[in-house]
Amino acid sequence: MKLHKSQLLPLIPHYSLETPLNWDVIFEQKAPVDVEIGFGQGEFLLQQAKDNPTRNFCGIEILWERVAKTLNHITPKDKRKPCLSNVRILRCDAWIALDRLINIKSVDNFYSLFPCPWPKKKHLKYRLFSNDFLKLINSRLNDNGRFMMVTDAAYFYDWVLEQSPNTGFSVQKKVIDPQFATKFEKKWLNEGQNKFFQVEFIKNKHVDVPVKENVEVKSFKLDSFDPDGFCFEDYKDDITVICKEIIFDPGRQKANVHLIVSEEHLTQNIRVAIYKKGDYWRLCLAEGQEYFPTEGVNRAIELVYHAAS
Numbered sequence: 615m616k617l618h619k620s621q622l623l624p625l626i627p628h629y630s631l632e633t634p635l636n637w638d639v640i641f642e643q644k645a646p647v648d649v650e651i652g653f654g655q656g657e658f659l660l661q662q663a664k665d666n667p668t669r670n671f672c673g674i675e676i677l678w679e680r681v682a683k684t685l686n687h688i689t690p691k692d693k694r695k696p697c698l699s700n701v702r703i704l705r706c707d708a709w710i711a712l713d714r715l716i717n718i719k720s721v722d723n724f725y726s727l728f729p730c731p732w733p734k735k736k737h738l739k740y741r742l743f744s745n746d747f748l749k750l751i752n753s754r755l756n757d758n759g760r761f762m763m764v765t766d767a768a769y770f771y772d773w774v775l776e777q778s779p780n781t782g783f784s785v786q787k788k789v790i791d792p793q794f795a796t797k798f799e800k801k802w803l804n805e806g807q808n809k810f811f812q813v814e815f816i817k818n819k820h821v822d823v824p825v826k827e828n829v830e831v832k833s834f835k836l837d838s839f840d841p842d843g844f845c846f847e848d849y850k851d852d853i854t855v856i857c858k859e860i861i862f863d864p865g866r867q868k869a870n871v872h873l874i875v876s877e878e879h880l881t882q883n884i885r886v887a888i889y890k891k892g893d894y895w896r897l898c899l900a901e902g903q904e905y906f907p908t909e910g911v912n913r914a915i916e917l918v919y920h921a922a923s
């Protein structure tokens with residue numbers, strides 16, 4: 615879906631903002647903030663924002679196609695301004711959003727409707743609402759804050775309930791009727807399911823999970839550089855760094871190294887540049903990239919330095 619520039623206004627430019635995010639900088643009005651995780655096409659998020667103009671709403675969604683559909687609803691193509699001013703979108707993985715972007719005790723309510731239940735055993739590791747993630751949600755909630763999750767899958771409901779001990783929440787569960795009118799609720803209704811499982815987590819004790827901080831990104835100087843001698847060994851430890859390719863432009867005396875860096879829940883594609891500068895070669899992150907400055911990024915830069923030395 616092609617969007618007009620003005621339709622991108624509700625997107626939070628999280629790579630270029632100071633972290634943790636300051637809601638007062640992001641929203642026009644100073645107001646309590648609710649966050650929806652995995653909002654899909656945004657039906658519930660936008661309805662909530664419409665119904666509660668004195669609150670702010672932030673939606674987190676990883677898939678661009680769904681984000682684009684939601685942005686298209688926030689600002690119809692013929693309008694120059696969003697028709698909802700109290701909603702913002704974080705296009706990001708929810709783990710990363712909570713771990714690195716959202717501040718401690720800064721959210722009143724989290725919601726997640728019909729999150730992916732990952733039914734296959736080999737995919738269990740992808741389930742989001744683990745004990746650790748519930749602790750993360752707790753730490754980002756204000757005192758007495760709540761997290762409400764609704765699922766169509768009984769086995770996933772049981773699994774989430776098993777994850778809840780020692781997460782600082784009291785838990786209320788109930789079977790509910792359809793009421794959210796989201797794409798997935800409608801899908802299950804069409805398939806004949808008309809009862810869903812709701813879990814409400816009510817914060818009764820604060821669990822401290824610090825916000826992950828950005829690191830200062832390293833750069834190096836090399837006396838000389840021979841692209842034919844570049845020898846990178848993929849690195850696998852707590853951090854994984856894989857070199858996808860190196861391209862050298864002899865005319866510009868510039869190499870570009872493409873790497874994939876994985877650490878905890880975060881995988882990033884980064885590019886490291888090595889280019890001639892006067893009588894030395896500079897080795898640093900290539901310009902114009904969007905990335906989280908992490909230990910993994912620095913490890914990758916160090917490894918490129920060793921491979922180029």
Ligand SMILES: C[S@@+](CC[C@H](N)C(=O)[O-])C[C@H]1O[C@@H](n2cnc3c(N)ncnc32)[C@H](O)[C@@H]1O
Binds near residue numbers: 654674676727797798
């Ligand atoms: C089954 S759909 C439900 C969508 C919507 N809530 C609804 O009821 O129609 C789950 C949504 O969560 C999103 N999602 C899955 N994992 C995510 C993650 N780690 N971070 C952010 N969004 C995620 C998916 O892209 C998808 O849009």
